Amino acid sequence: MTNTAPPTADAHPAPGAGDFAARAHQVAKVYGHGDAQVVALDGVTVGIPRGRFTAIMGPSGSGKSTLMHCMAGLDSVDSGQVFIGDTQVTGLKDKHLTRLRRDKVGFVFQAFNLVPTLTALENITLPMDIAGRKPDRQWLDQVIDTVGLRPRLKHRPTELSGGQQQRVACARALASRPEIIFADEPTGNLDSRSGAEVLGFLRDSVRRMGQTIVMVTHDPTAAAYADQVLFLTDGQIVDTMTEPTAERVLERMKGFELPGVGAR
Numbered sequence: 542m543t544n545t546a547p548p549t550a551d552a553h554p555a556p557g558a559g560d561f562a563a564r565a566h567q568v569a570k571v572y573g574h575g576d577a578q579v580v581a582l583d584g585v586t587v588g589i590p591r592g593r594f595t596a597i598m599g600p601s602g603s604g605k606s607t608l609m610h611c612m613a614g615l616d617s618v619d620s621g622q623v624f625i626g627d628t629q630v631t632g633l634k635d636k637h638l639t640r641l642r643r644d645k646v647g648f649v650f651q652a653f654n655l656v657p658t659l660t661a662l663e664n665i666t667l668p669m670d671i672a673g674r675k676p677d678r679q680w681l682d683q684v685i686d687t688v689g690l691r692p693r694l695k696h697r698p699t700e701l702s703g704g705q706q707q708r709v710a711c712a713r714a715l716a717s718r719p720e721i722i723f724a725d726e727p728t729g730n731l732d733s734r735s736g737a738e739v740l741g742f743l744r745d746s747v748r749r750m751g752q753t754i755v756m757v758t759h760d761p762t763a764a765a766y767a768d769q770v771l772f773l774t775d776g777q778i779v780d781t782m783t784e785p786t787a788e789r790v791l792e793r794m795k796g797f798e799l800p801g802v803g804a805r
């Protein structure tokens with residue numbers, strides 16, 4: 542296996558070719574018909590490296606959320622294939638798709654999506670409770686400590702700050718050790734300090750625990766927490782940046798801006 546990624550300081554070696562937690566091959570997705578037709582994804586081929594933090598950036602409407610939803614099996618594709626690990630997601634029947642998402646995928650959304658009547662701990666273990674699986678106590682402890690929630694485990698969501706609620710959502714995604722976590726604008730509802738904390742925890746979970754995370758963001762500062770950034774325009778991956786900094790990402794994004802249209 543060749544190793545093309547740049548050297549990094551963390552404990553998890555960069556993946557070689559083929560070592561992807563999720564892959565899209567020639568994925569196309571079209572919304573609407575006739576004059577109202579929108580090509581959201583135009584033949585995207587991409588691999589999300591295992592044990593790495595990948596950010597997806599691009600102008601508004603470039604297809605970021607569509608790509609994430611298609612790769613996570615939340616939305617169907619019109620052509621092409623999506624794989625999570627070795628499992629082909631495209632073509633799976635609903636029952637198998639639900640099981641795959643439950644067993645192999647974690648999600649963190651902009652809205653925290655916590656159950657208000659449950660405590661932080663109950664929210665964290667809810668997906669496993671529903672699946673009838675016992676949490677691995679040692680792993681759960683490590684996740685809770687990584688996101689710094691130990692003193693808040695008995696609190697309900699309304700008794701937590703936005704940043705703490707998003708940490709609960711991150712812990713919920715991490716708790717079952719999914720093959721991959723998809724995060725859609727996870728800091729979109731947070732102030733910059735809470736956002737930095739959450740991004741730090743996501744990055745720690747990659748570096749310390751070998752988690753794979755892919756995150757859609759508009760924010761160059763958030764993207765700079767990732768190991769690599771994929772740039773999407775008009776439904777196509779047009780560039781990749783390793784070891785991003787906020788300045789370099791911002792500079793790259795300026796290349797996508799149309800006069801009078803901001804790259805959100």
Ligand SMILES: Nc1ncnc2c1ncn2[C@@H]1O[C@H](COP(=O)(O)OP(=O)(O)OP(=O)(O)O)[C@@H](O)[C@H]1O
Pocket residue numbers: 572573579580581599600601602603604605606607608805
């Ligand atoms: N359900 C839908 N029906 C019709 N068009 C859609 C639908 N979802 C997305 N689109 C269109 O597909 C294109 C890609 O949308 P998508 O939400 O993936 O972009 P994005 O890069 O995530 O945008 P943003 O940064 O604004 O969230 C856009 O032109 C959008 O209007």
